[in-house]
Amino acid sequence: MDTIEYLMNGFGTALIWYNLLFAFVGVLIGTAVGVLPGIGPMSGVALLIPVTATITGGLPPEQAATSAIILLAGVYYGAMYGGSTTSILLNTPGESSSVVTTLDGYQMAKKGRAGSALSIAAIGSFVGGVVTIIAMVLLAEPLSNIALKFGPAEYFSLMLLGLAAVSGLAGKSVTKALMMTICGLLLGTIGIDNVSGIARFTFDVPWLYQGIEFLTIAVGLFALGEVFKTILEKDEEEEDIAKINNLLPSKEEFKESVGPIARGSILGFFIGILPGAGATLASFFSYLTEKRISKTPEKFGTGTIAGVAAPETANNAASGGAMIPLLTLGIPGSGTTAILMGALMMYNVQPGPLLFDDHPDVAWGLIASMFIGNIMLLVLNLPLVKVFAKIILTPKKYLIPIIIAISIFGVYAVQVSTYDLLLLLACGVLGYFLSKNDYPIAPLVLGLVLGPMIENNMRRALTITDGDYSIFFTRPLSLTFLIITVLWLLVPVFMKMKGKKVIINVEG
Amino acid sequence: MDIKFDRFAAVLFLAVGLLCVIGSRGIASSSYGSVVGPDIFPLILGILLMLLAIRLFYETFQASGSTEKKEKLQYKPFLIIFIASLLYILTLETVGYVITTFLFLFVCFQTMERSKWVTSFIISAGFSCFIYYLFVNVLKGTLPGWPIWFS
Structure with a gap:
């Protein structure tokens, strides 16, 4: 049993004291990020990359990468826990994947059942998280073995599929999403070409030779963009926080939520694996499924526990599921995983099928730490949920400028360049205007991260065939990926023509 | 959706795409015995971006006048x-x-x-x-x- 042995080694890595600390800090910050409306998991993770990079600076490279990714992944799934808190107590989702939870969660809180809603949400999240980790352990080896057989043509097509999937689901307009993807890919071409060593689009500016730094763009577009949005669209209304009475749900509530949690975990996991479909979509789907199979669908929306359990389980399961294509194939399926991938690449760790062979410490350490992190979150969230609910009272007056200061500090600490800071500020303004006008940002970052890899694989494939493009269509796997890509982009268009509503995924 | 912004963006992206196509023609077209040089990828991207920009411009004419309320910005x-x-x-x-x-x-x-x-x-x-x-x-x-x- 190779897998078990690897997993045990992973636990060995994850249980080193500083990695435990990193996981703890990660999930703690993650919960806070989830609770605070305005900072989603994407900007939270982006903001913390430079901070973790400086903290892990003293460790040897591989351990630094492990510790950093443990912390950043902790932020990611921690945010899924935190998001439910404000949905239930305030009727304002802390992040987009908890939007559905408000429907029933807030109603429950109004009826004085906030405590049981919160604890079921935490338990559901825990179960969802653990189920996906187990699935991840089982799937990691076989999937990466398949991926090892891919040639450059297959990789190219697969990455195109990933990009198309994310763009197809990313926003209101597919055209805009695709434009953002292309812009990301174009930004990725700036700098010295890896293969030939020729400078492209640098205009003889030395600063551009090493390419546009992904970190600067991500922090600027996500974190600063959202901060500027909060400043510009300041709303004065103060809402009352619902009181939390008893934390333990009753036996009936437990019984009612077992089914939704079980279904939510499985549904969420499979939706999470799909590129493009993230936690938000998973929570929507599981809520709709529960409503459809329920004997009393009219109860949904009036404060039924199943309406809280299902989406909260599913969004956590999906965030774990989204890690699978990232770790095994090296293809991020969402904005947040794209940022995680960028972070790994900053440490010279290339996610993909070779990850499990080349850096077993990183891969299995991360998986083991996700398990530990989920236990920490359960322990943190059940008794301390009242404390976390207070985070929302942090005055924006102090929060907003400090986020700007941390962004600037973080980018400067890693890049040590004023040009990068100027780019950061420009990206912040750009990020605000783009997302305000429905230009999704996640595809841009995804394009920026994947761009060089897509290009390399394309050129390798074309070099093999001496410039013959038919290689992408004659290899069966590659052709399959390309067909799915085209279908993914065209099917929603046809569905819209027929007047059907297409659910879109808005993450971050 | 702000139609003016979209039109402006479409023109801007069209220009960016065009510049990329022009720019990529200045890049060497082959490297070390490979017929596929560093210019192909930006060239394709530039063309795609131009096509998408034109499509966006076309879409702005189809969109019905937005009735979104103006929020006060600080x-x-x-x-x-x-x-x-x-x-x-x-x-x-x-x-x-x-x-x-x-x-x-x-x-x-x-x-x-x-x-x-x-x-x-x-x-x-x-x-x-x-x-x-x-x-x-x-x-x-x-x-x-x-x-x-x-x-």
């Missing part, structure tokens, strides 16, 4: 904070981290809400000194600490 605090950030960035290397961060935070705190300047003062001073100490003394990083004419 331009004044945004501009102050933006300019403060810009000055902060530009003076960071010469005046040093501690002083610039302190001033930046203090100005922003007071812009967000004009009250309790003592608390603002303490938080901004505490934050800048704490980060500097943590980064330079504990983590051994490099930050321009104090004005260059000091040291």
Whole structure:
């Protein structure tokens, strides 16, 4: 049993004291990020990359990468826990994947059942998280073995599929999403070409030779963009926080939520694996499924526990599921995983099928730490949920400028360049205007991260065939990926023509 | 959806795509015996971007007039904070981290809400000194600490 042995080694890595600390800090910050409306998991993770990079600076490279990714992944799934808190107590989702939870969660809180809603949400999240980790352990080896057989043509097509999937689901307009993807890919071409060593689009500016730094763009577009949005669209209304009475749900509530949690975990996991479909979509789907199979669908929306359990389980399961294509194939399926991938690449760790062979410490350490992190979150969230609910009272007056200061500090600490800071500020303004006008940002970052890899694989494939493009269509796997890509982009268009509503995924 | 913005963006993206196509023609078209050079990828992307921009421009004519209500935007605090950030960035290397961060935070705190300047003062001073100490003394990083004419 190779897998078990690897997993045990992973636990060995994850249980080193500083990695435990990193996981703890990660999930703690993650919960806070989830609770605070305005900072989603994407900007939270982006903001913390430079901070973790400086903290892990003293460790040897591989351990630094492990510790950093443990912390950043902790932020990611921690945010899924935190998001439910404000949905239930305030009727304002802390992040987009908890939007559905408000429907029933807030109603429950109004009826004085906030405590049981919160604890079921935490338990559901825990179960969802653990189920996906187990699935991840089982799937990691076989999937990466398949991926090892891919040639450059297959990789190219697969990455195109990933990009198309994310763009197809990313926003209101597919055209805009695709434009953002292309812009990301174009930004990725700036700098010295890896293969030939020729400078492209640098205009003889030395600063551009090493390419546009992904970190600067991500922090600027996500974190600063959202901060500027909060400043510009300041709303004065103060809402009352619902009181939390008893934390333990009753036996009936437990019984009612077992089914939704079980279904939510499985549904969420499979939706999470799909590129493009993230936690938000998973929570929507599981809520709709529960409503459809329920004997009393009219109860949904009036404060039924199943309406809280299902989406909260599913969004956590999906965030774990989204890690699978990232770790095994090296293809991020969402904005947040794209940022995680960028972070790994900053440490010279290339996610993909070779990850499990080349850096077993990183891969299995991360998986083991996700398990530990989920236990920490359960322990943190059940008794301390009242404390976390207070985070929302942090005055924006102090929060907003400090986020700007941390962004600037973080980018400067890693890049040590004023040009990068100027780019950061420009990206912040750009990020605000783009997302305000429905230009999704996640595809841009995804394009920026994947761009060089897509290009390399394309050129390798074309070099093999001496410039013959038919290689992408004659290899069966590659052709399959390309067909799915085209279908993914065209099917929603046809569905819209027929007047059907297409659910879109808005993450971050 | 703001149609004006979309039209403007479509034209802008069209220009970017065009520039990319023109720019990529200046890049060598082959490298070391491979017929596929560094120019192919940007060239394809540029063409795609142009096509998409045209499609977006076409879409703006199809879209029905938006009836979205105008929300009031807080331009004044945004501009102050933006300019403060810009000055902060530009003076960071010469005046040093501690002083610039302190001033930046203090100005922003007071812009967000004009009250309790003592608390603002303490938080901004505490934050800048704490980060500097943590980064330079504990983590051994490099930050321009104090004005260059000091040291």
